[in-house]
Amino acid sequence: MMPLQQEEPHGGAIAPKLREFILGGQDGLVNVLGIVLGVAAATATTKVVLIAALAATFAESISMGAVAYTSTKAAYSYYKSELEKEKFEVETTPQREKREIREIYAKKGFRGGLLEKIVNKITSNKRVWVKTMMKDELNLYPEEYENPLESGVRVGIAAFIGSLIPIIPFFFMAVRPAMVASLVIAVLVLFAAGATKAKITVGDWKKEGIELALIGTAAAVVGYLIGLLLGMI
Helix, strand or coil: CCCCCCCCCCCCCHHHHHHHHHHHHHHHHHHHHHHHHHHHHHHCCHHHHHHHHHHHHHHHHHHHHHHHHHHHHHHHHHHHHHHHHHHHHHHHCHHHHHHHHHHHHHHCCCCHHHHHHHHHHHHCCHHHHHHHHHHHHCCCCHHHCCCHHHHHHHHHHHHHHHHHCCCHHHHCCCHHHHHHHHHHHHHHHHHHHHHHHHHHCCCCHHHHHHHHHHHHHHHHHHHHHHHHHHHHC
C-alpha cells in the first residue's frame, strides 16, 4: 500500500489560483463593460468614455486586489486557529481523534483489517494525523489561504486585464461601432471564462459559459439604459 504521507499531484494548488484569476477577470470585465456602455450612451464622446473607463479600471483592480487580500488573510487566520485546535485535541484526546479518523475512512468504504492499518498509519504521525483531520473532517486546505498578498496581487492583475477588454475597441473605432464590438468581445470572453471555470471545478461548461455571458449582457444592458436616461437629463 502506498505510504499515506505521499500525495499524488492533481493540480490542487493550481486550481485555486486559476479560479481566482478567472473570478477577478470576469468581475473587472463585467463592471467596466457596464460603465463603458453607460458613458458611451450618455455622451457619445470617445475621450470621455476612455477617461471614465480607465478610471474605473484602476479603481476596480485596486479594490478587487484589496478585497482578495483581506478576505484571504481572514480565511488563513481562521485556518490557523482551527489547526491549533486540532493539534491540541490530538495531544489531549487522542482516542477520540483516532475514532474520528476511523469514522472518516469507514465512510470512504474501508473495513476490517485494512481500515485499522490505515488508521494506525495515519495516527502514527501527528503531522499527517492533524493534516488529515483538517482536510477530511473540516474541508480546510492551506494552499488556498497561505499567501494573502499573492492572492491579492493575482486578483488585482486579473481584474485589471479583464477591465481592459471592453475598452480596447474604443481606441480604434468610433463610439457606436465600438460599443457593439465591446459587447461582442466581452460576451465571448465571458463565455470562455465560464467554460474554463467549469472545467477546473464541477459543472457543465456550456451552461457555465452561457450563464456568465448572460450576466455580462445584463450588466451591459443596464449600463446602456442608465447612460441613455442620464444623457436625456
